[in-house]
Amino acid sequence: MLEHQWMMSDKSDDDDADASVLVQTRTKTKRPPLYKVLLLNDDYTPMEFVVHVLERFFGMTHAQAFEIMLTVHKKGVAVVGVFSHEIAETKVGQVMDFARRHQHPLQCTMEREE
Numbered sequence: 001m002l003e004h005q006w007m008m009s010d011k012s013d014d015d016d017a018d019a020s021v022l023v024q025t026r027t028k029t030k031r032p033p034l035y036k037v038l039l040l041n042d043d044y045t046p047m048e049f050v051v052h053v054l055e056r057f058f059g060m061t062h063a064q065a066f067e068i069m070l071t072v073h074k075k076g077v078a079v080v081g082v083f084s085h086e087i088a089e090t091k092v093g094q095v096m097d098f099a100r101r102h103q104h105p106l107q108c109t110m111e112r113e114e
């Protein structure tokens, strides 16, 4: 019985500063960042090829694709779409792979939106 005396005098186990205190925290849900997919101009990729890329991978009509292609041709670069990181990476990969397979130097990149 003497061995159990310490249990009665030990007060360090049930103070008000213990782990059973629950704190309500705010649920702050930040939306994930978006990424711009950019098409770059060059001197060699045929205009028709760029138009085809924009129709095929970015769902543009022929008229939309032609307009964006001309913007890139004149200004050097244009945003061709805004996507999640994963979708943007996929689009860039698809365009780069398609251009390489056709031996065109067309460049496509992505950039995080502000």
Ligand code: TYC
Pocket (backbone or CB within 6 Å): 039, 040, 041, 042, 043, 044, 045, 046, 047, 050, 069, 070, 072, 073, 106
């Ligand atoms: N500048 C190219 C030409 O004159 C056409 C072109 C347009 C190339 C857009 C790339 O992203 C591009 N043939």
